[in-house]
Amino acid sequence: MANDESHIRQDRRAWLQASAAGLATGAAWGLVPTARGATTTRAAAYVPRPRAADYRFRVQATTLDPDERKSVPGITVDGRYPGPEIRVRAGSSLRVAVNNGLADSPTSIHWHGLLVPAGMDGVPDVANYPIAAGRVYVYEFPLRQTGTYWYHSHWQLQEQVGLAGPLIIESSDDPHVDRDVAVMLGDWLHGSPYAALDVLKKGPPPSPSGAPAKMEGKPDLSDLAYDAFLLNGRGTQDPWTLKAKRGARIRLRIINAGASTYFRVRLDGHPLTITHADGLAVRPVTVDHILMGMAETYDVQVTLAKSGSYTLHAMAQDGSGQAIGVLHTSDVAPKANLALPAFDGRELDYRDLRAAAPTTLPAGPARTFELALGGNMARYIWTINGEAYPNTAPLLIRRGERVQIAMRNDTSMWHPMHLHGHFFRVLQGAGDDAPLKHTVNVAPKGTARIEFIADNPGRWIFHCHNLYHFEAGMARVFEYEA
Ligand SMILES: [Cu+2]
DSSP: OOHHHHHHHHHHHHHHHHTTTTTTHHHGGOOOOHHHHHHHHTTTTOOOOOEEEEEEEEEEEEEOOSSOOOOOEEEETTTTOOOEEEETTTEEEEEEEEEESSSOOOBBBBEOOOOGGGSSSSOOOBBBBBBBOOOOOEEEOOOOEEEEEEEOSSTTTTTGGGGGGEEEETTTTTTTOOEEEEEEEEOOSSSSSHHHHHHHHHOOOOOOOTTTTTSSSSOOOOBBBBBEETTTTTTTTTEEEEEEEEEEEEEEEEEEEEESSEEEEEHHHHHEEEEEEEEEEEEHHHHHHHEEEOOOOOEEEEEOOSSSEEEEEEEESSSSSSSEEEEEETOOOOOOOOOOOOOSOOOGGGGGGOOOOOOOOOOEEEEEEEEEEEETTTTTEEEETOOTTTOOOOOEEEETTTEEEEEEEEEOOEEEESSSSOOOOEESSTTTTOOOOEEEEEEOOOOEEEEOOOOOOOEEEEHHHSSHHHHHTTTTEEEEEE
């Protein structure tokens, strides 16, 4: 017993140190002095590794009413949407014990944009078994990067009903700012997304909540008619606000966590200086607004030079609504501007993104893939090279290869294509300083070229981050050959 107690005290001491170092912010669900932790402490002298920041997540069924118009069943971490913010320091490692408190469903958490070992990626049937109801899985991995990321369920449509949250890895190289906040965008239904998907699979007709928007016509901007758009889990009736002193420099870590919504983002009265894309530093570029695909993140720096209240708008690309937040100086009350802004001026283009340092890949044999993004709208099947996941063969690659992918979008919808476990270079007229991203938008009838070095062995899913397109087949697995 004495032994056990001393281990617990050691753990508490470790926790205090971790807190002081900023490793365990959000300590309410922070380090847990378990038998497992005690074992780790005992082994520490023999297994040198950075001390993990510890989080404990309980996935549970919850009722949510973020826009205060209808309570609907949700699935969350600890009853909250967005889920608790993970905020850790570069160079540490992260441990999250996920307890599946759902009565009747598996779950599985994906750490979006993180270069994790394959067994920690959280994709059922690709990297992991799903976590059965009532079971715990401990995700633990070293942090090999810094920046703005997020986590979300990769099980069925749980992401749409609330299982997502921000994941921030702070760096000592971060520019000094007065406020540093995550801004998570989302889309929200008053009905079941599973019912909505069934309706999509049956085809028209359009009807109320959750039913498909019209499917014919030119570029198709949305399959679903959403009931609300959310910013940090709040509707426009009671928006998220941020108070800062006049002159404050503010870093907004914007995450498009929408399940199937592209957002146009702008801040009243302020240009947006983009400092990071998909977590990684870019040469700062100043624009008026950004079109963000699902799963993309942008870090934006703004300065509130003059007293006032300024609304941050995230308008759904189809114009059907917006999410807002309000930034204001401490001498002025926050006042929401609910008018949809004009998106004039300069919009961010991938060609504006330049990595902070050259990103050329090490020499190695090249392997190329041509991938056609397709769809059958009548049956709501989405494909890559004519095949719908999971009835697809893996795309084989080998460690050390430069993998080059040319995509062609044969459909009338946008597809934000996301690769797990790697960053890729976006080759859009860029040279040595092509930006590194984990998600690339492919416009209707458009093309995109990317390349990455195969340096993280395992099986990795590559998929459209429109949740409904993914569920309906738009995915392939990259698999390392032995
Ligand atoms: Cu898609």
